[in-house]
Amino acid sequence: MTDPQYSGRCGPGRFITALSAAIVVSLVGWIAPAHGSNAPTLDSDLIEAQNQRELKAPGDQTSRTARRGDQPSGPMQESGDLRASGAGLDQTGSPRDRNVGQRKLSETSSSVAALFWLFALMVVGGSIFVITRRNLISAVMGMVGTFFAIAVVYAMLYAHFLAAIQVLVYAGAIMVLFVFVIMILNKPEAEPWSASGLLGKVVVLGALAYLLARLFMVLWGVEPLPGSLLAISATSDTTTPAAPGAIVDGADWGSTRGVGRALFTSYLFPFEAVSLVLLIAVVGAVAVARPHERPPVHIPEGVPGGPKSRQSSRS
């Protein structure tokens, strides 16, 4: 391509995509056995965080200090305290698995945290990369890398099936669609940024900063539900009534079977409605993107199909 706008400018996007794909492929083999065999390592982290937040969670300062003073278990970082609540929350239940989980906690908590920070950095950096590119192909490549990193974050949340769907649908199908359209609309833009002038920049950045500040204020205030961090079966049995679609088996959580059971029992109608939405979207996309037809030529009277003959045949 002779256009300098599109010659060799998509290096960082390809680098991000290749790096993220390589990291994802290498990490899936490392995370998956640890999740399938024994107590998950991320959950050990979450149990410990739950212990800390449970002590910090309730109410105002006075009740917090009173509660902390009443706690007989001493420092909250102590392993005995952790083991006690971990035993209550453990989903596997057998002592051997708990021991494995305890042993893994000291080994892998920092590495799981490092993984989270790595992929959080990839998500944030990739999305910033996307919205700052002038070259659209480069933006799409950064988008694919961002979607891979988001898929890893989904896998950290034990949504394995949705992580796979994320890679297949987003990084595969939707991004290919974007690439096709970008190839059709191959035209560099003159002025990529919308905010022009000092006043516009100030207003836009101020509005964004305000929105982000409110978002952070809301999100930092979210408290995890006490006692329901890990024990899916326990919470589904005791506190939450087990809905027909909810999975009570911890081993199925986030798997294809679990998502399918939820989709085909309690969410069957939305599932079918989504199929209809997709069909209508395909038809609508074809109807909208079809090239404009020429205005209808004048059909002389007397010819079958003309206006006069149609009118006469109707009357």
Added chain:
Amino acid sequence: MVSSIYSQITYGHFLVLAGVLFGIGLAGVILRRNALIVMMSIELMLNAANMTILTFARMHGDMRGHALAFIVIAVAAAEAAVGLAIVVAVYRARGHADVDRLSTLRH
């Protein structure tokens, strides 16, 4: 205490990550003029919403959040198809896909 923020990953981390992703997508929608970048930013915002749904599903131990996220992904695919078709039609009709210069539905 500061080190525990970095070493202990809680659900708040995932929620804040989703919030940051949503904010970046919102910045892309507001700041960029190219319709394709705006649509990619919308996809980023949908992903942030999905991440929040999955985090709360894990927090509450309810698999039905995964079904909701699945439906969100399917609807996002439909939205991308229709939106890109509209972008193509607008580009064919006007020769540009600049959202700041689009003010009427017909020309």
